[in-house]
Amino acid sequence: MNILERYVFGKAMFAFLAVLISLSGVIWIIQVLTRIDIVSTNGQTLLAYFSITLLAVPGLLLAIIPMALLMSAANVINSLNANTELVVVAASGGSNKIIVKPFLILALICSIVSGSVGHFIMPISMTALKGLVSNMNADLISLVIKEGEFNHVESGLMFHIARRNSDNSLGGILIVDNREDNSETTYIARKGIIIKTNDGNFIQLRDGQINQTNLNSGQSSTVKFSSYAIELSSISNRKKIGSVKPSEFITPDLFNPDPNNTYLKKLPNSFIIEIHERFLEMIWPFANVIVLLAFAGQARSNRQGHGNSIFVASLLLISLRGASFGAQNYANSNIAGVYVMYLLPLTGIVYGLWYLAQNQLASIPKPLRPAVTAYSIWAENTRKKWYDCYIALRRRMAF
DSSP states (O other), X not given: XXXXXXXXXXXXXXXHHHHHHHHHHHHHHHXXXXXXXXXXXXXXXXXXXXXXXXXXXXXXXHHHHHHHHHHHHHHHHHHHHHTXXXXXXXXXXXXXXXHHHHHHHHHHHHHHHHHHIIIIIHHHHHHHHHHHHHHHHHHIIIIIOOTTSEEEEETXXXXXXXXXXXXXXEEEEEEEEOOXXXXXXXXXXXXXXXXXXXXXXXXXXXXXXXXXXXXXXXXXXXXXXXXXXEEHHHHHSOOOTTOOOGGGSOHHHHTSOXXXXXXXXXXXXXXXXXXXXXXXXXXXXXXXXXXXXXXXXXXXXXXXXXXXHHHHHHHHHHHHHHHHHHHHHHHTTOTTHHHHHHHHHXXXXXXXXXXXXXXXXXXXXXXXXXXXXXXXXXXXXXXXXXXXXXXXHHHHHHO
């Protein structure tokens, strides 16, 4: 890259990182606030608390990266035009490649990062998050269940202990599990001991019985025992064989899923859609910058509607992205929806490249220009009205 291209790339990269960090911070704070009950009610440490919130962030980065790229690119292009830098480039005889090349390199970087997150980092973090939550739920039973109360751990699962003994054992244990369809299992024990091992946390029931009832036929069976061990994670977070979601697999494993997987049986196309969705996330950054540059990548005066061009380009990209989500839902019932998922961003890329190759600006269609102009005037008047209200409020507070 020459000095001008490095200058544009530097501004674009700085703006992208600023937007990305800001959006990631906001989402992380939302995760923190929504999971504050883990510390307040489950007795977990702050380290485990922050681990959960951080592990949830990679799954959201796939949505943040394209949006951060779009916002930063629009801001930088508008800044270059407002500071007449695009005019200088055009007046000096510079090609539009001076502006296009840095943004394409930034899009390539975003594409690689999105691919790394989607194909490997996100599935690994989601698997780790699932295991951490499972262990926390096990600790919930061993540490937080209050004596003398009927505690509903989740829908269909009730846990009761009569007392906590001085030797840290539990007395008078009752567990009722009717989460299985048409079946209810009741565990009754005189005493229980919490055992923690490297293989997991267990509760060892002593001197009790297990009652199993078929709710359809009314038949029941009783098994008495002197000692019986139950893994706490199986109580607090029931694990079904093959119930791993497609989003929890790294991409190589998605090509050969377990035929007994619950999600594969319920939604046969879910694994194929997940594969294509991850590759599509690597295409959208190019669509974002190419369409935006096609509409606003050259110098324009305010009278020529540079801001309107950015607005129309953003609206077009948001519409294409929304249609892509609809095509993804359609693909669950008809795999042909996958072709539509690819067609949408590729259409935007081809459309933008045609204008860039011709060194022309994509313009707003004439029938839409009055509506776009009216909306811009309304938005500006609304912004000014709220800003004036804010200034008036600050003045009243000052007195």
